[in-house]
Structures are given as C-alpha cells and as structure tokens.
Amino acid sequence: MKLTKEQQQEIKDQQSLEQKTKRVTVPALEKILYEAVPALDHGFVRVIDYMGDDSSIVQSARVSYGKGTKKVSTDSGLIKYLMRHWHSTPFEMCEIKYHIKLPIFIARQWIRHRTANVNEYSARYSILDKEFYLPSKENLAAQSISNRQGRGELIDGDQAREVLELLKNDAERTYENYETMLNERFDGSTIDKNKKGLARELARMNLTLNTYTQWYWKTDLLNLMNFLRLRADSHAQYEIRVYADIMLDSVKKWVPTTYEAFMDYRVGGTEVSAKGKLVIQKLIKGEKVSPDDSGLSKREWNELMIAFNLEDKII
Amino acid sequence: MKLTKEQQQEIKDQQSLEQKTKRVTVPALEKILYEAVPALDHGFVRVIDYMGDDSSIVQSARVSYGKGTKKVSTDSGLIKYLMRHWHSTPFEMCEIKYHIKLPIFIARQWIRHRTANVNEYSARYSILDKEFYLPSKENLAAQSISNRQGRGELIDGDQAREVLELLKNDAERTYENYETMLNERFDGSTIDKNKKGLARELARMNLTLNTYTQWYWKTDLLNLMNFLRLRADSHAQYEIRVYADIMLDSVKKWVPTTYEAFMDYRVGGTEVSAKGKLVIQKLIKGEKVSPDDSGLSKREWNELMIAFNLEDKII
C-alpha cells in the first residue's frame, strides 16, 4: 500500500482532531481512527467514524425489555443472551463507517451484501488509479477438485511465474490503452493535444477486474456481523477474508463484549439439523448409529462429524 | 370468523377465475388460493397471489453456480445444500402475498419484521370493524414466573370469568364510545344529524388493542422463513403462532422441498456455540464434563441439554 502525500497529510489532519463530545466514545477504537491498515498489495481498511459501543446495545435492549431485564445481572450476560436467541435489533443500534480500497472483483463480491450504505469512487467522473492486485506466490492456488468454488493445492515453479507474468502484463497493457483512449494519463496530463479523449464512462470498460477501486462503506453492527460471519469464514475467498479479518479486529476494539459472544455463538458455533440432533444424541448415549440409517446424506454426515471434531467417524 | 356476504361473494368470484399462463404454477396452492382460513376468533389468513415454486429456486441457483451445480444430482439435494449453507438469495426468487385479518396488538408484533410490503386498512379513512379478540378459556394463562415474557399456568374459575368479562365489556364500551364520537355507526348510519363527527384519525385512539385490523402482506420466501422461524416457534406468543402455523402450512403446499429442508435445518435444528461444541464432543467421547468447568452459564448449559434431549443432565 502506497499512500500519496496528500492522503498521508489528510490522515494526519484527521488524527490530530481533538473534539469534546457527550456521546459515548471507545478509546481503543479512537486510537486507530482514520489509520490506513494495509490489505493485499495496494488496498487498505480505514475506520472513519462510529456510533455507539457495547453499552448502547444494552441500553436499547433494556428499553425493549423494560424492567424485565433487571434479572440478567450483567451487561455481558445480556449481550450473550441477545446473541444466542437472535434478538437482533439491539445490535442495529451501533453503526460504523469504513473507507476501503479493494480490487474490483472483490468489490463485486462484497456489494452483494445489500444492507450497507456505499459511496464508491466513480470511474464515470474520474480516472482510476494505476494500481492492480497481483497475488503473492503463496496465494496462487489451483482450482480445487473436490470443491467447485474453492482453491486446491498451490501452483508453483514455472507455471506460477507464467501466471503472474500474464496478470501483470495484461493489467499494465489494458491500463496503458485506457490512458491512450482517454488521451490523458492518470496524473492528469494530456497525451496528444490534437486528439479528443474517449468518454471516461466508456474507456473504463477496458480495465481488468483486478484494478483497485475504493469506497466508503457504512453499516450497523448486526449487518456487519452477518457480513463477517460469511466473509471471515474459512470458505470465503482469501482476498475478501483479508479485509474481513482486519474488520473483525476493529470490531474487537469497538465492542469487545459483543465480539466475544459473536466468536462463540456465530463464528465458532455450528448449526445442527433436526436429523443431526438425533445422531448426536445417540452418539452421546453410546447407541449405535450408522450413516446409512441416519437420514443424512454422506455430505451432511461428514459436515456434522467435522463440526464436532469427530475425525474418526468421517466416511 | 364471520365474512360479510360481500366478502364471500368476492372470494367466490376470485376462485372462479380460470386464466391461462406460461408462468410456473403450483396446483396444491392454487387449490386454496383466495380461501379465508380462520385464525383466532375473527381473524383469517388468505393466500392472494404467489410467484415461483421450488424449481424457481433451483433455476436461479443454477444461474449462480453455473455448470458447477450439475454435480448435485437432484433439485432436492441442491435446495438442502442451499439451506444448510445459508445461501439465501435463491430463496428470494419466490414471492407470496397474503391478506390477513388480525388483532392490533398482534399486528404491532408482526410489523417488526420490516422486510415485507404492507398495505393496512387505514383508520384515518375508514371506520374499523366492530370485532375484537377475546381469548378462549384454554388460552387464558397467568404470567410465567420463570420466564419474563412467557405464560405460566392457566387462570380458571372465577378469575377467568372476571378477566373475560373485563375484556369484553371494555372493548364493547370503547367501541360504542368510538361510534358516539364519530357520530356514526360502523354500518355507516349517522347517529345525530345535528352533531358533527370527530375526525376518524382522532376517534380511533379510543379503541382497545384487541380490535381487529387487516392488511395485505407480501414477502419473499427467504424473509417469510425468517418470520416463521421466530413466530412459529414455541416461544412465540400463542396468538401470533396461530397465524404462523397457517402460513407454514401454505409454505408446505407451495414449495414442499424447501419446506422440508426448512423444518429440518431451521425449525427443528439448533445452534451450538464454540464452547457448547466442546461439551458435546466430550460427552460423545465419554469424557467427564461438569457445568462448572464447561465455560457455559447455568442457563446455557440447560438450553444445550434440552436441545439434545438430555433431560437427565439438566441442572
């Protein structure tokens, strides 16, 4: 990640702000506010603003449940209870805003989460930065054979070099031709004064999907957790997981109690189907149960055994 | 439930429609289309329109996963896979519209599910029907002592009679005074020609919360399942569960394969936290595990044991 001098100055200016407020504040999050945490080769994640903290969740839950919540002695107990029983609205009372720089193909995956507010850099108005994602060698994986959407073993040696070469050359050439069509370089200089420049909204179609874009992305804590549950998961594409992991860390700083409950119940937890419950019950009681008469498909059986770390029962 | 002659005629007219269409249709659902299934003492649930069926879910999943889905041999296998892995968007491709008559205090609970489209009968424009919900004796429960939001044992004998009397009298009197203020009866007749009528938007405030209202409620299948998971659950208030159960039945007719997966994974299933997983694992391996060193609170421990039907382990 390489910030322009202008950007570095802007971050410094923002970080030097010291305002007084009556709102709840979170010192641990304030500490990293505006900071650009690097992601992939040219991307970053910045927390730009936030509203509320763990106590805001408790506060609104207590409005909902009134005097009824007095019995749950601690805030932490209440937050765990809310998480466990999918009482989702109190988590919507916290809000966070990120500034994110990411490759377009990841942005396309990301935007499928529709509940956030987004302002993206517009390539209709402006020229995109000359930056594209190139995977590092350790992340150059072959198509998985067992899993249609995942990655298998690493690609290395000559083939790895060839792949990286192709990615680099194609991104550079398409970007150069983008400039040629625009008749303008990314630094704003005109190429040929006797020529017109193609409309930006058209020229952008020549760029490859690893070109970087950026956006402001604002969401409430509930939807953020829904996003992170899917995108910080081991099945998520590596490139989006890098971002999710950084954001997960900001959640930990922001709302530590909620973070803990989230990791316990959502990220580290598992869902067991009605049929799966019967299997588990029998296993606990020491009764015999075979995949065949469990009512589970082979795939389901294995997913269940993996969830409970029963490797010896995988078929 | 008492339909007016006008309403009965309208339903008959709708049911006698026989159009040709190239859209997918579901004969089992067509059979009950427009029918008013009774709910509580004066309410009903009517399926008014629908879009798509099980095959529409499969169709859009196959667009998403392209040739990658050919490996899952059956539609049913694919739907189960989508449900198990929270691949939610294909379920959004089906849509259903209900016409529902329900008491206002239930409508208030219902509307908290914000993702549906709603058109409610407006008491600013029109006079509400003279109908209010009175619980049957079997549903007259005392406040639960252990559970702040639930019901405990039945109330019966004199106290039950007294409660029903109070509910009935108050609803009738406030409705009568509503008419007096409006200077108009619910059948449209004027009470006193020399008097003005209070604005409807004001007079309605005198009605009790068991007065019936009605609305059109349209949602996609994903959000309907989210609603039903919470509202057909045994912890939901009895009065809304009555509606949820009827709607669950319409889902069974509409998308039988999805219904089955939903019952198995969502309704009949359970979530186990990271800590809970360790407990279950130890129980399966025959290792000792006590509530104290499980890391679970007493409440969590018991919820886990109940989920797996291990009554002897409840503390």
Next chain:
Amino acid sequence: MKLTKEQQQEIKDQQSLEQKTKRVTVPALEKILYEAVPALDHGFVRVIDYMGDDSSIVQSARVSYGKGTKKVSTDSGLIKYLMRHWHSTPFEMCEIKYHIKLPIFIARQWIRHRTANVNEYSARYSILDKEFYLPSKENLAAQSISNRQGRGELIDGDQAREVLELLKNDAERTYENYETMLNERFDGSTIDKNKKGLARELARMNLTLNTYTQWYWKTDLLNLMNFLRLRADSHAQYEIRVYADIMLDSVKKWVPTTYEAFMDYRVGGTEVSAKGKLVIQKLIKGEKVSPDDSGLSKREWNELMIAFNLEDKII
C-alpha cells in the same frame, strides 16, 4: 411531559459526560444531546447519538465523484447539487438516534417507515406507563367533508367536553382493568396476594390506542428526510407533525446546509407533471389555457394552481 426522578437523573448523568474524540462533532447538536423536548401531553423527543455532519456528506460525494467535484467550488453548492439531482447515497453517510415517547396510534403510523432501526418498549415483558394522550381543545377537529382523511372545523362546546370526557374515562377505566387483570399496579405492587396475574402479553390488549409507548429509533439522514417530507407536511396528522417538527429542528442544528437545501427543494418545492409543464409554459407565454383542454383533471388543475399561488385560477 413528566419525567420520573430516575429519568431526570439519567439525563443529567448523560449530559455531564465530556469525552474526547477524533470524530467530527456538531457543537449545536451536542448542546441539546439527551435533552427531552416535550411533544404532545406526555411524549418527548431526545437526540441520543449521531454520526457525521455536513462535511461527511461532502466527503463521501467527493470520493464518488473524485476529482470531478473540484469544479463545484463550495460545500454548500455541492450539497445543493446532490439534493437537486437526487444523488441520495452521500446523505446516507450520516446517522442519528432518537429516544421517543409517543401514543401507540402514532407509533403505528410511524413504523410504516421501514428503513429505520427500532427498539420499542415491550408490553410482553413490562407494564406500560399509566399515560395516555388526550388532545387539547384546539385540536379537537371534526371529520373533514372534502378530504376523506383530514380534519375539518373544530368541535367545541358541549360536544368537545363530551368527547374529552369519553376519551379520558375510557383510557382510565381500561388501564385500571389492565392492572386488575395483571393483579399488579403500574408501580409494581401486587393487588391481591391470593390471585394470579394474567400474562402481560395478554393483558395489554385491553389498553386503548392513545396509551403511550416509547422507543429508540435510529436512521440515516436520507431516510430521515424522506420521513420528514411526509410527516412534517401540512397533510400529515397533527399528532405526528408535532414530532416531525421537533426532529426537523434537530436536523437544522445537526446539518444546517443540508437542512437549507432540503427545505428549498423538498419541503418547499413542488412536482410538476409533463402535462402540468405545458400548462405553466403557456401561462408564461401569455397563451390561453383552460382547464378543459389542459389534459388535467379538475383536481390536478387546482393542485397545480395552488402550488404556484395562482388562487385566481382555481376552479
């Protein structure tokens, strides 16, 4: 509005907070933070938290439009431009949270705006306060004759007294019977130790719709403006307008530039249809145009003339 001592103390405590933050702050809004601004006879509006200010809108617009926005010289010019051209996403970058106490029949109107986050006081868990809305005499209007949903001339004299009497008596009696059924008074004291109390989730159905409830309501600035455009409008019901006006005032303190553009383009502005445009054009050119050959209905014609203050042309 009567706050309990407990509530007054809580507000004082919140207002005495003085934290440091690097986030943008709005001193004018900080000044009224947590304050309970009275609404109707027992309600209030409190700003509890906020995120962003006018500069946050500009900031995210400049990300969207990149260098393209440098041409619009001022922040105010940019905000006006965004408002005029319905570029809505930058306004979503600001968020505000209110704590509101309001009568149930108004809450029912309010909740139709589905895009906000809500945590409402739950009458399943807790006993509702003994407070109900009674209109003041100046707001006791008869049903409008020309407008099916509006209010007409005032009701006064004996009839006014009678209406207020009915409203007061019915609210008091139904509340008293609510307590009887609960076997518990609103202050928490038990009525008859030998009796059970009816479940709260049931007893609440006996309350009238002017009973007060309360909630936390959080929304972004765009959706807040959509709400206010409809609810601060002269056609909105008086009782909700009271709340909308207070909130409008908080918007003015919070984002003064946006407020100004909102008042000019949305609240004070008007929409003219394609047919209406032709009428206006002819009027400007001094050409003859009669309602009959305008293509407008009588109602549309009059709405158009009223919008442009052309009273002499109303038919």
Next chain:
Amino acid sequence: MKLTKEQQQEIKDQQSLEQKTKRVTVPALEKILYEAVPALDHGFVRVIDYMGDDSSIVQSARVSYGKGTKKVSTDSGLIKYLMRHWHSTPFEMCEIKYHIKLPIFIARQWIRHRTANVNEYSARYSILDKEFYLPSKENLAAQSISNRQGRGELIDGDQAREVLELLKNDAERTYENYETMLNERFDGSTIDKNKKGLARELARMNLTLNTYTQWYWKTDLLNLMNFLRLRADSHAQYEIRVYADIMLDSVKKWVPTTYEAFMDYRVGGTEVSAKGKLVIQKLIKGEKVSPDDSGLSKREWNELMIAFNLEDKII
C-alpha cells in the same frame, strides 16, 4: 446476441407451457414471457415471471383507504392519485423477475440499486462466456467538457478505429490468457493435461470490465420505477439506458395505467424548488425577474428554464 441451441430450446420449452391459474394474468406480458429481447451487442432482457397487474395496485389501495376510496370513480384516477401523492406502498404489491445479460461495468452501476433480489452467474464456480461489449461507432463519444460525467461529441475516423481496435484486442487477449491460466477453454476442454488450472476465483481477475455476465433480477414495481426513472433518463449512461428502455416497454405491457401515470408524473415531470416557484409565479404574472435577484445559481436558473422549455431565458 447469439443464444446457444441449448438456450433457444429452453426458451421454447418455457414458452410452450400452458398452465391454468386463478391468479391475475396479463395477456400482453404473457405474450413476451421468456423471450430474449436483444440489448447491446451480446446482451438481452427476458421477463421470466411476474405477480399482479394494475388491478392489484387498486385492490391494495382500497384495503388501505377502505370505503374512503369509493369517491375516486375509476381505477385509473386512483392510480394517478397514488402516483401524484407519493403513496408508494400499493405499487409494491406487484413483482417482476428478469433474466438479464449485460457487461460487467454496467452490472456494477446497476447493482447500486440495492432493493432488488439478485442471483448472478458466479465466476468463482464457472467460466464466463467469451463475449464482451464493443460499442458501435455511433456510440463512441468523447468526454464531455461541460458535464464531468457525460459524453460530448462523437469520436470518428482513425481515432474511432483505433479505440475499437484497442478494446477488441485487449478483451480478446485477456480472455485468452484467462483460458491459459485456467488451463481450460470456455467450451470446457482442457488445454494441457500436464498442468493444473488456476482457481477460477483468481483467474477471473484478468478479464476486462466489458466482459458479459448475467443475472436473475427480481424487484417490486415501486423499486423498478425508481430504477427506471434514473436509468431511462437522458443523463444516464447510454449502455444502461438501452436496458432501461426495454424494461420500460415491459412495464407498459404489464401495467399500462401505472405506466401512463409514471411517464406523466415522474419521467416527464420536473421538480421545482421553493425559490424556483417564486420565479415561475413572477413569470406568469408578467413581473420582471432576473437571474441575479432570483436567489438561484446560474446553473439552477438554466435547469429551471430548460425544464419549462424557455430557451430564450437561458443565460
């Protein structure tokens, strides 16, 4: 647009369906159901399913307004009234589903409308088709000088040829290298049996933004109109307007009365600000009004004059 034999057969099969239904149907829309209407060089728009018609809007409006709507004599009058007064919920009662093939850079613009349901072809699972958008010569415009986001005069002659050459070559080469990295051709054949193929989720990043993708896109009529108002507008990018125009035509077939009101009030209409209203009023009354003392910026003044076709007043 070139459909595969398989796709042509699928469309034929769908079109030959003839089911009976009690639901409302729209013969004019049934006629084009499943048909692939060409868009740009390789794209298409297909209506796949729909729910409701003009009468469904009226039906739900009448539930909302109850007997109050009897005064509006015709369905058409009621729909116009709803449109004029932004009574939006009845339009949400109709739903439509499209199957669309479009270039990725247009898909990115489109997806910003967050309220629809989407299932997109996944390049994590499957290989994208070898098809990319190349503008026709008449659409090869230069960057506008006055409007930062728009198109100016045409690019022609040698420069046009050069641009098209660059676009074509870059798309072809990057696609070819995509196949090389995958070690698989788009027809499924393996390139080199001794090599692994790069994971699809990685290889896709090499494609240019004019590559075609496809999705199922389902939305309600209200949100569809919001989309079309912006995207069928003359300021929208040409490439998305092509799609919007085709969809506008399907709306005309589907709900002709709503379509008419939509064209009159939204598409053909204009918004006038509070300050603009004063200007128009003075113009009608023949009073003098100059841009300087109008309170409007030069830009606003001109937009207002253009809206009312007063070319001679543009400054």
